[in-house]
Amino acid sequence: MKKLINNPTNVVEEMIEGYMKAHSDYIRQLPENNRSLVTARQTRDNKVGILIGGGSGHEPGFMGYVGDGMADGVAVGNIFASPSPDPILEVTKAIDKGAGVVYLYGNYAGDVMNFGMAAEMADLEEDIQVGSALATDDVASAPKEEMEKRRGIAGEFFIYKAAGAAADFGYNLENVVRVAEKANSNTRSMGVGLSPCSLPQTGKPSFELRENEMEIGLGHHGEPGIEKGPLETADHVADRLVKDILQDIQINKGEQVAVLINGLGSTPRMELYIVYRRVEQLLKEQGIGIYRSYVGDYITSLEMGGCSVTIMKLDAELKKTMDHPVNCPMFVQK
């Protein structure tokens, strides 16, 4: 696939360079490590720090969510690869305001290892208290009995939003982790892949699908889904995704949810709204209310085609976190 890049080995550094130039009022690079980015905004003393991170290629995830109301810092990995412990540790040191730091990341082996090591180093070497919450929202990635094996996909956005708000509310470390974990355990996603992306260094497609084929449950890095089949209508796809979600988590009539229709990179907004239209109908039929909705590219996979549906069941506390204003370079909510 054609890419507007220079040397493929420099794409992440050049992206960061461009991002810093464009958003220097929001974010700055630590001199200790060029993959360590922290907020340039004033943050309150004693606020719990929120640290996010993961591989590149998911923009706006993850650097796009550093700013007021969400994360205080991000550790940036190579494309689709976890950041190493060093940049995570540097961000931790920079954003700790005496109340500790919460790590939020998706449940992938590399991330679990590197964020785990960084947390240990922060504790032992720097005496910084670190809490963690993993995103495991992808219903397709493992059966319900093995929830701990599930991957994190677009639901990470809700977890950042909830935890970022909780930290702003002045919650302590334990309570920020509690809110993040509640956000995760109340959140389910199901995706559909239509077309692959390609990595800049190889130029090879991340997976193969035939003309007019789709894959239900496809992962954000091309991990195999649960079912390949002929491309269906948007309504059929939405029916399937919502059905799988509602079979996995009980949401009662009268309850309210937040909905995210997330584009994977090359799916037009038009199609995302057509999917939203059907998701709203389905939830309404079940008597489930939509408290807030988000439609757009929130966590992408370069130019992958397809989308995911994410539903988060809300209680009063999570509603409050969804209402909290955010001001980040790639996401603003008044």
Next chain:
Amino acid sequence: MKKLINNPTNVVEEMIEGYMKAHSDYIRQLPENNRSLVTARQTRDNKVGILIGGGSGHEPGFMGYVGDGMADGVAVGNIFASPSPDPILEVTKAIDKGAGVVYLYGNYAGDVMNFGMAAEMADLEEDIQVGSALATDDVASAPKEEMEKRRGIAGEFFIYKAAGAAADFGYNLENVVRVAEKANSNTRSMGVGLSPCSLPQTGKPSFELRENEMEIGLGHHGEPGIEKGPLETADHVADRLVKDILQDIQINKGEQVAVLINGLGSTPRMELYIVYRRVEQLLKEQGIGIYRSYVGDYITSLEMGGCSVTIMKLDAELKKTMDHPVNCPMFVQK
């Protein structure tokens, strides 16, 4: 190309339906015409109304920019086709607060005809004063001596933003038009196309490019550009686009600009920031300051690949319009 849609003839209606469900706090559909959408927010009496519009498939353009600080209403056309005069007239009637309405649209034959007819009808039948400002920012679409033949592309975003702010400042119709025209005459865009989109009804690609070929100056609907050639690096492309812009409009050392790197639909944010990085270097070399920068998908062409660079020369008044906060479903600026 694969699309997540239902019946291809219903894509615009179903998109609108989804959009209304997702953003009912921002926008409402007029009962008189389902292609007439107006703000659901409180607007001041005697504020000049801002009406935008054009074909669908350019989302966030155009419905995404109805809200606080930008447009008060939008007339929605079929994919890549102008709205007809009726929905434009209905929006005009709905958003006129006694101070008249300004139409902002791109310089395309269909739009010029239909917005022109609607303006005449508004004047003669409804006694509503209408002003107009056309976007002609696309440098590649006609030589400088035939500026009036140039098409509007991503620069439309700056014109909406400038005029929307001017209307909020309480400017009268004449002055809102003046600001919109100044924004346009200070704005230049140059784009590059890498891969086509396809219309839902035909499934056919909007243009053809060979493997590893790019087209400089390609239009938003697949209109031919000015040069096809082998795909160059992001830096080479940025050099070319900025050179063409700076040859077309004089921007002196010490002056300040707003920059927009606009993705056409399937170009990852990563690549847009790599382009921005180079554009910033080039402007810096010329002693031109960047007052504000926007990087992302602002006016797309379904899933087209490529991007455009837009530069608007700023004076004090235009700076003030760029600073003005905006709260729309697809664009928020604090």
